[in-house]
Amino acid sequence: MSAAPETAVAGPSTAEDLNAAVEAGQVAFEQARLADPGTRAGWLEAVAAGLEHDAAGLVETAVKETHLAAARLEGELKRTVFQLRLFADEIRLGEHFDATIDHADPEWGMGPRPDLRRYNVPLGVVGVFGASNFPFAFSVMGGDTASALAAGCAVVHKAHDAHRELAARTARAVLDALEGAGAPSGLFSLVTGRQAGEALVDHHLVKAVGFTGSTAGGRALLDRIAARPEPIPFFGELGGINAVFVTPGAWAARRAEIISGYAGSFTLGMGQFCTKPGLLFVPAGHDKGIRGELEAALAGFTSARLLSPRLHAGYTEAVARLRGSGGVDVLVEGDFADEPAPTVLHTTAAAVRSNPDLLRQEMFGPASLVVEYADEAELPALAELLEGQLTTTLQAEADDDVTALAARLADISGRVLWNGWPTGVTVSYAQHHGGPYPATTSNTTSVGTAAIRRFLRPVAFQQFPASRLPEPLQDSNPWRVPQRVDGIWQHPARAVKEGLQ
């Protein structure tokens, strides 16, 4: 594809571009980490304001490049801006320091204890790979970039090829905002192209990598990072099947509501969410009914183009492959036109027991697989056939006996929902957007305030003079951060009363 004449997008970054971006990031990191949390929070808030200021243009560019609806993109941008402000609040509170002070103790049980104090410091330059399906929230200034900057790191962001014009426009807003707020030059950079992405994860100054994308792409980066002389953490959010289990009780009580919720969730945003429910386990014996109800629930659906021709081809192939597998038939016949109509496939618990791979095929687009089971008692064993999931969902009634099943779901997923739908991931303190491999490559979250911790490491100081201690570790606590002192947490009034205003 040739670039449209109006785009300002340059060609792929060269190796020199990448190296310059990382080295400038290192210089900026070393300056930026001297800033107090309030100053750094101000940079995040300036970026938030800058994105809001260019919201109309950003959304217009995003609509053109991604084919997502303007309303959806406006909501995503709002979320992205909110996230920056929440992270600014969080680092003002000082939660991320995990400041811990052990005063010297001659009576300590294993022998005299020296004065020892620990807090978290930023890792350095972080590489971030943008996702195609969230052009704002998991891209240039998405969760990985925001949490790395909040931690005090510098970021070199590798733009997703599917929205390079938007990436460039977002980066311009970010760079203008950071400059206007007085942040060190080089704290954030954008690079493009596969070569720059590979050089980014190989660079010796890069101390962590964040990635949101396909399992194949993520695994390739994971293996590349494992071959580095110095291993670094790779926070990859790879894939999602997001199984939903419906108990007979729930099916009897709320069947129409469940079918309607399912249809809405797996087709939301043309099914291009990593939290799309790709599997629905329902009691057997109702297939004829399901077909009609699903068709009715999907009748009002308005199709749109998928994110990119490459994703469209991948989606078409994934549905065809699963559809051609033994024991799988079609419940709702969709199509693979430019604006595809949703497809629902169907199989049985017996079929997935003999071929568990049926449960492990992500179809990134508006398709899902319904699995009929014969007996509620087999659900925990069926859950054990699943690979790691970002989310799992229980559709159950209050008096259902789902203790064993719920325990299994917690084993295999990062978030378990009760009578909800997994699409929609709030940004909050308790959010965990993660899960066992291949959902992610780590035990961390890429959404919510806990995401900041990924880009920090602890350092301890033993017997340091008070005047040479970092502020979070001083007894006088000038930044008024939470401190665990001799085992007991002390929360300054500021952290509790003012921090969240």
Place this chain on the structure above:
Amino acid sequence: MSAAPETAVAGPSTAEDLNAAVEAGQVAFEQARLADPGTRAGWLEAVAAGLEHDAAGLVETAVKETHLAAARLEGELKRTVFQLRLFADEIRLGEHFDATIDHADPEWGMGPRPDLRRYNVPLGVVGVFGASNFPFAFSVMGGDTASALAAGCAVVHKAHDAHRELAARTARAVLDALEGAGAPSGLFSLVTGRQAGEALVDHHLVKAVGFTGSTAGGRALLDRIAARPEPIPFFGELGGINAVFVTPGAWAARRAEIISGYAGSFTLGMGQFCTKPGLLFVPAGHDKGIRGELEAALAGFTSARLLSPRLHAGYTEAVARLRGSGGVDVLVEGDFADEPAPTVLHTTAAAVRSNPDLLRQEMFGPASLVVEYADEAELPALAELLEGQLTTTLQAEADDDVTALAARLADISGRVLWNGWPTGVTVSYAQHHGGPYPATTSNTTSVGTAAIRRFLRPVAFQQFPASRLPEPLQDSNPWRVPQRVDGIWQHPARAVKEGLQ
């Protein structure tokens, strides 16, 4: 070597033994995680009591196998027992859950927030590799095992070949104690031999690995784990150089004290600590004086055998290699007898600048390298030549300008000491025994209460009925653990007042 007739040590574990241990661990894990923290704390305390009960026999066995002094081993066992009790206290407090509750909030800034609650759950079966140099504190019931059990995991421990009889005796005490306390059978197992170790890190039910040992051995395990279908965290504590920087001011003010402290620290336990100071940077122009003072400081030193013939050979070779490097000469001539006398090598800042590898040679035994520098201003740049360190140390006076140097030391190490010596690692809340690669393979600690977090992963529950929430996430907080509720930490009185009794 044939086994002494009185040992009860069996031959190396077979593949079947290993598989049985891991599978029994999985069964035990699934039972054990249902236990409340108080019950699990009781298991740790039972193990502590069991080790204390057999202390005399354990130490006697350890002396025979390791050649370490009885007093040192008694101290190490005391530390190991203390650690179990501290971890028991910590999980009673409930710190490790990181319980976080976001109530539903229709006014949440990015759109209505569902009720969302997150806490940490144990990973599953953990593989732990014992170290030769800490037959108690980093072996069978050392920090990795204790923290994994505290987290709620099961442990399969691969004994170090250098003290197999002690490993078997320790395991017997542990197993008896766990059984007596009612812990599920299989929660802890011991395996031996290289084959079992490899099968352990490959096993699909093993969800994390802890290791303390050589850089070469650790890297081999890291690469092996990277090749697993499912990647898992590898917490390797590999090597240590532990550079010490002496300012001209400190050298002028406390030279005799510094030389004496250095000599005592690098020879402690025959130099077989991962925190042994392997490098001492001192101002140039005093070498004749250093030699005599070092010889005097080492005069009273009593040599002993090294931990194993293999380590003795490795030590001999490492010293010879560094000694034969260009620009390196001998300051104190030791020997490599069965009970080696300490060696001090010597080089200059100019030599290490032209060959930084001189700074990266661990000599595991009673040897160290003194580096003379010409100008205090070159110290930060010299620090940049170092690889990741477990510790670094500043010997400085109050009015020395060491801001830049201290910042560099925090960049490259897990713990920075002021006017102390790095040997001696207290077990406490603020301890961080870690550091950038190759000191370790992660950003975590293997010592202190924070080590428990390594073996946990978060799970979030969305819109769950109150009655189905895990105890730490219930509004009524029946276990009285710290909870972050809508962004604000709540510490029950119990956690503050009773927890540390």
